[in-house]
Amino acid sequence: MLQTRNDPDSARADAQVQRLDDILTAARKAGADACEAVFAESRSLSVGVRKGEVETVERDENSDLGLRVFVGRKQAVVSVSEFSKATLDRLVERAVAMATLAPEDPYASLADPALLYKPAATKPDLQLFDPTHLSAESLQQRALDIEAGGLATGNDALQSDAASTGYVQNMWSMLTSDGFRGTHQTSLFFQSGRFIATDADGNMERDGEGRSVRFAADLPDVNDTGRLAAERALASLGARKIETQKAAVLFDKRIAKSVIGQFLGAISGSMIARGSSFLKKKLGHQLFDSSVQIIDDPLRVRGLGSCFFDDEGVAVSRRAIIRDGVLSGWLLNTGAGKQLGMPSTGHASRSLASPPGVATHNITLEAGTQSPEALMQLAGKGVVVTSMFGPSVNNDTGDWSAGASGFWFENGVIAYPVNEITVAGNLIDIFKRLVPASDLEVRGTMDTPSLLVEGLSLGGK
Structure with a gap:
């Protein structure tokens, strides 16, 4: 996702x-007839450790250039990572030739x-770039401290699965033949730990904790990351199977975003334009309880999105996607908007080697x-569902299922994993029936509180 300019290195941006x-x-x-070019530079360093030993040290510095060209209503996208004059000449020649041969797309164009x-x-100032450089040695020590923080529980059932730390710093520039020029810099600092807990019968459970932030100073204490990851793994020991039944499900805030992700995918303009979404006729309808608000805020300070x-140069703004439970609009890029007879909503997202798709910025379901x-x-x-995997959804009907694990509760109290x-x-x-809890924590590009839904089907033994 293209971000905004934050100018510590204007000379590189100008180049x-x-x-x-x-x-x-x-x-x-x-x-x-029209064209758009994007240049990206990325620098990253990460260290992974396991059982007190360094497993990986990865340093990467790369640059890429992508060109999208239009010949009438035909388009092509080509990218390169080498920038000699001969290579760039071939890039232009190849892109125009490919566009000439491409199928006609009546909705293909640059943004309005x-x-x-x-x-x-x-x-x-959105504060998206931290110029801090961390050495491999300091990252290694942080990863080792995450392991140590988890193992400090002193529980013999626990062992480290992995711990990692690192950062990446990016610069993007985009120009279009219509006159748009935009440059930005972003940074991302991250750390995570994962532990394995084993019971007396050899049954193993894994869990962890991780965090990504724009500024290094916002990373949580490494000992807290390790401790929380270890506690989650230990809490999962002794897991049982349950009978197949209908019961209430409380989606923990860590994975409740998966449910809301299904909603966001279903209101993607490309899905609506193809007619392949179970929500295609629901614009302006009451989908959630009137207390539910879902906001996309691309202007959040230090927000990860x-x-x-957006990635077509369209100005973005804070939007209530769900207001008082009502669906207020689709997520649109230029192509999907044209197909639906609507303007782009600033949700275009693309890589350097492909035309734009659709993505959100900073989604929050309010507490x-x-x-x-x-x-x-x-x-x-x-x-209480704390982990989900293998989700399956019928895009035409909205029928959905996923594998899960977590904790059974009785009389409102956790009973066993x-x-x-x-x-x-x-x-x-x-x-329609989900009820948000009050435990919202804003920390990523999609944040929700825990969500209660009563009467769901649970498959067990």
Whole structure:
């Protein structure tokens, strides 16, 4: 996702822009009616350890350039990672030739110039770039400390599975033949730990904890990361199977975003335009309880998905996707918007080697009024789902299922861990009945509180 400019290295940015400008000029001379070029530089360093020993040290520095050209309503996208004049000349020649042979697409074009981001005299500082460089030695020590923090429980049933730390710093520049120019820098610092707990019968359970932030100073204490990861693994020991039944399900906030992710996928403009979404006729309809609000805020300070413009240069803004439970709009890039007769909503997302798709920025489902414990008391019995895998959804009907594990609760209190279960239901029904808890923590590109849904099908023994 393209982000915004934050200027500690304007000389590099200017060099990127000049190269792209030359590429666009060459593409127009070669026969392109319109074109768009993106240049990306990335620097990263990460260290992984296991059982007190370094397993991986990875350092990467790379640069790539992508060119999208239009010949009439035909388009092609080509990318390279070597920038000699001969290579760039071939890039332009190949892209125009490919576009000439491509099938006609009546919706293919650059973004509407009226929607493009225009820098203001004053704009908020989104604080997306931290120039901090961490040495491999310091990253190694942090990873070892994560392991030590988890093993400090002193429980013999516990062993480290892996711990890793690292960071990546990016710079992107994008130019279009319509006159858009945008440059940005971003950084990401991350750490994680994962542990294995083994019971007396040799049954193993794995769990972990991880965090990614824009600024190194915002990383949590490494000992806390290790301790929480270890506690989760130990808590899963002794998991049982349950009988097949219908019961309440409390999706823990760590994985509740998976449920909301199904909703976001179903309102993607490309899905709606193809007619392949179970929500294709639900625009303006009440999908959730009136207390539910789902916000996409691309202007969040230090947000992992924050930006001033999307990957087509369209200006972005804070949007209520669900307002008082009602679906207020689709997620649109230029192509999907044209197909549906609507303007882009600033949700274009692309790699350097492909046309734009659709993606969100910083999604938040706002917190409810009751704690997860209070919702469990109201439900009486059911499952707290802390892990899901292998989700399956029928895009036409919304029928959904996933493998899961977590904890059974009785009389509103956790009783024992459970595994090898499936959770199933219809997403339209799930959306209508879900109740948000009050435990929202904003930390990623999609954040939700825990979500209670009563009467779901649980598959067990």
